Amino acid sequence: MSTINTFHLPDLGEGLTEADLVTWTVGVGDTIELNQVIAEVETAKASVELPSPYAGTVVALHAAEGDTIDVGRPIIDIDTGGEPVDGSDVEAESAAAAFEGETERVPVLVGYGVAGEGTSRRRRGGTAPRVDNPPSPDSATRGITPADAEGRRRPLAKPPVRFLAKQNGVDLAAVTPTGRHGEVTRADVTGYLSDQKAPPEGGAHADADVVGDPTPATPHLEETRTPIKGVRKHTAAAMVSSAFTAPHVTEFVTIDITETLELLDRLRAHRRFAETRLTPLALISKALLIALRANPSLNSHWDEDAQEIVTKHYVNLGIAAATPRGLMVPNIKGAERMSLHELAGALVELTTTAKSGKTPPADLAGGTITITNVGVFGVDSGTPILNPGEAAILCVGAIRRQPWEHQGEIALRSVTTLSLSFDHRLVDGEQGSRFLADIGRILSDPFELIALG
Template sequence: MSVVETFNLPDLGEGLTDAELVRWEVAVGDTVDLNQVIAEVETAKAAVELPSPFAGTVVALHAAEGDTVEVGDPFIDIDTGDGGAAGDGGAAGDGGTGDGGTGDGAEEKPAAVLVGYGVAQDSGSRRARRRPRPADPAAVDSAADVPAADIPAAVDPAVAAPPERTLAAPPVRRLARDSGVDLDEVTATGAHGDVTRDDLDRHLSDASQTAARAAEAGGTGDEERTPIRGLRRRTADAMVRSAFTAPHVTEFVDVDITPSMELLDELTAHARFADVRLTPLALVAKALLVALRTNPSLNSAWDDDAQEIVTKRYVNLGIAAATPRGLMVPVIRDAHRASLRDLAVSIADLTAAARDGTTPPSDLVGGTITITNIGVFGIDSGTPILNPGEAAILCLGAVRRRPWEWQGEIALREVTTLSLSFDHRLVDGEQGSRFLATIAELLSDPLSLIALS
């Protein structure tokens, strides 16, 4: 007897209530295996690959690429043939009916696991083998060999049978989506007929030049509209909530960090740091962690429900990173225990993963204080907005050679601007000023920083 199981969008963790469907990896009529990746979705935290909790034939897809799907809503229907749910897959999606039990002697099958949330997936079955798609959309259902009575009548045929997509690697597809580019309009030169990063860059450059020529000719040029979805929408919501909830105060200080830059040069040449990319950001992070010891109010949170200030005795340090998907803030857990070398390695690894889109959601939550480095863009200073739930964020500006008073004379020194935004409900002006001044002092005299580490 043919039984159709419905896989509902599972709880992706961290209090997330919905996700945007980035792309399907299967189509109606495809045969899927247990734990085979069927789709990629994007949450406020990261891109997540969804494995199938059932083995069988795809009967219906309940969403189109670009749709936002609520947790618990129907996501995909799979004909399991005999109705057997694989492992605990039904529970994982809240839509299966199998209990995951096995008879004596039966081979135990692994439970479906979200990529980034549990055990590693078998790379040998990550993608579905699609059947050739007929030109007539009506023929899709017959290709699945599924009785019409088993196909939910409410499913939109356009959703159940999405059109073929232009080939492109996930990073290229993600950049195209963020840039508002339809990949079907891009000339593909890849070896397999796929759109490469160079193809997309050329397309964007041509579009920019076309708009410029239109403006020079007296026209207004074309408007480009990018849907506000996924990470960018949630980041915007969080920033607005923070700006209108926490009373921000921002202070600035210029610091001669020439001694710190000289120390970095010496440490880089040391064997202990031979394989480490040591940057000023790592030293600033270390100075912040030391300064928190005497200024704990900067590592606190406001509990509105309990009307309490919660001071954290641990430090989960957020490092803001610009990525093709927008701003992300991966977190260094228990950063207060980390050595300078550990901090440098963690910063390099976390920011690289964020830019590549491989950061697991668990690395994007739980921060207690954040550092953002706008100096990498050549910017001297800014007024950063707090991450919701945190008391402070430190901003590092560009390091520049400036005329500076030194030992009674004017000399060219390495100078940067530090800016600190803090929640005035949690941090008094004096506390914030002392904290920022302590960081500046430690960077001006890095030997004291090492002695206190």
Template sequence: MSNQRFPLPDVGEGLTEAEIVEWKVAVGDTVAVNDVLVEIETAKSLVELPSPFAGTVVALLAEEGTTVDVGTPIIEVGAAAPELSDSRKEMPAREPDSSAAGSGSGSVLVGYGTGDDGAAPRRRRRRSATVPELSEPGAATLARESDSSREPGGIAQAMVSVPAAAPSGTTPATRVRVLAKPPVRKLAKDLGVDLASVKPTGPGGIVTREDVVARAEAAAPRTLATYADDDQPWLASGSVTDDGRQTRVPVKSVRKRTAEAMVASAFTAPHVTVFRTVDVTRTMKLVEKLKGDKEFADVRVTPLLIAAKAVLLAIKRHPEINASWDDDAREIVYKHYVNLGIAAATPRGLVVPNVKDAHRHGLLPLAQALGELTATARAGRTTPTDMSDGTFTITNVGVFGIDTGTPILNPGEAGILAFGAIRQQPWVHKGKIKPRWVTQLALSFDHRLVDGELGSRFLSDVARVLEDPARGLVWA
């Protein structure tokens, strides 16, 4: 059976590349159909790729940390190699046949042949586990074995020269075997780590990836931090400049996708932002009541939940805002469904998963959907499907103590609402100044689709529901 190569698939909608995050298999491993091969990071999420066929891993064609185009082979799998019988494993190599030498040669080096094209190739004899000294004191010693010399299972055997003590002052060399898989050897080469200096911790004395990384970190100069207590985890994938004053981090994955989308949106759709300051005291009272309701005991109830419901009710009253601009077809696409996006800050960057068909959800199902959505996003497990086909977005900047902002539209959407921090402030209520819970709303919209009147009416309706949540019963 011939070897099969697995090309990187498009795991999203039109994604063109992905980063190899972590291989779950190594050369020589046996895999079955649907076994997880690798974890990749696309511009939208982390995804585990299962194996489409069974066999033995022959080669990993892409290194961890590299970005690979869709359709590029990333792993080669072949049929499992048959085990050799004990008699074949112990079979010694044939002695060189002196008759095979050419007439002009005096001797033949074992393993190199005679140069006669008609001579049959000899099988290389397997070396014993204990490697003897190869030279007498003062004599030169071979210090490197060919990279193609590997044990079964894909473990490369690196031969290095280690000087041995000699009482007479000479320096005899002993060839020591270092066991490491090809990806680990490649990593050591990239990091400038001498495998002979690495203490192996793997089974049978194998040098693991962790061993090489630990050795490299021990030898590397300490990265300078801006502040003494600043661990700066975002610098982990970067390289420090020679003077130690800067770290350069490649732009990739979620950060790259976010930058491209925001630039495209900002310079394609004409943005307009309108603001509204709102008394949300009744909303805060409703939140406290729902927290004590047994039906909401297993979900997280926050003012964002009421804001999300207010947006859905406002879209129902003003469906024109739930649209997108198709520049290629020169058409406006009105959506008869609402996929409500919630911007979430994660260690990988900003992602915007959306609740599918949110317009169909009552308050409790909406709370459950929002809880699952945010938990999945923070765990870095949001799928590309969860972030596709959004129609309207809410960005909750209030959780960071920010009053409001001018958010940039997600591509393909006509509106985005910034929900600011809720603070207790003096407010005129029924002709008297009283302390009230107040927040600010900001609505950015695509002025090609939404004019000032529509945008203002929409934001006003969102504010009216937050001022008096009972109004939602009338509009529902």
């Protein structure tokens, strides 16, 4: 008996109405199990794996990789070989759990059977994604394409790696995978690119003696167009909204942090931090958290509807991170309650997860104040734009050794510049100045990091 069940793109929560299909992990003809991951999609918040609510055989895929799909739109048909499943009984909590990154798999996802099926939109420019090897009728029944006819499956790779390959015009099938599970890694792609750029054996003029008509040169690529989708689209909209709704003020202070770096070296040598990567950012974050105790207005937001200032008595500390998917600002929940050791561990976990592209949406929501570290790029300072809904963002510049007045003499010291942007509706100039000065004082003389941390 054959019964076809259609799975629709579920409601992924957080007010999201669409997602970009990054990759299918199954093909037509594949036999799949309940809760098996069938696709990876990218929303404005994060990259999400979609588990199947059915067990059976894949009959059809209704979207191509690269499509933008509306919530409720059919994406896959599965032959369950039995009675049809009623999608109207799907529980809302199950999707929220899967979307927020919980490890427990649930049998179904919220949003199945949403009233009114949406439509799929192709890449901007009016052209559909190119399909190099469209499946023939025979191969489709076996779940393979002509390119797979000799047993080759679609190369395994994570979404950030696929994005890197796409940006550089690399066919993943041509790259030798070295991942633990046979997947193509970022290092594989960058290594492939390096090999492609290497000159041929015999030098640059090795082919100079070849007789015959020369091969026409490839026209110089004048421009590259990148669709604004997913996280980058969300970031752009959020930054424009923030810049034009919150009156920004930015202040600067340059400080001597030699003693903080000396403390950092001593802490790194302590057995307590033997298993934890301790960075200057951890001490700067701790200094900010201490300074917030005396300056709570910097940890607030403007409620436009109620026309109220809402001061938070908890700190969800956002850390701006450059990732393969664009700028992301995951945050550490309840950072004000953490010891330095706990904070350092949370920072390592946060940045590692963000760079792998696996930050769950729950970690991107609810931030109360943010730190951005432009010093890692060798930049001295900046005027950062506020993360929407927050009152302040601290920018950390590069740490440089330079001559500085110390105890009445000129000495070579470690110096950095901090800049603070804040919302002038929420924070007066005096409050912002005191907060920035307090952070600078703590980092110049880190006694308070020990006494109050």
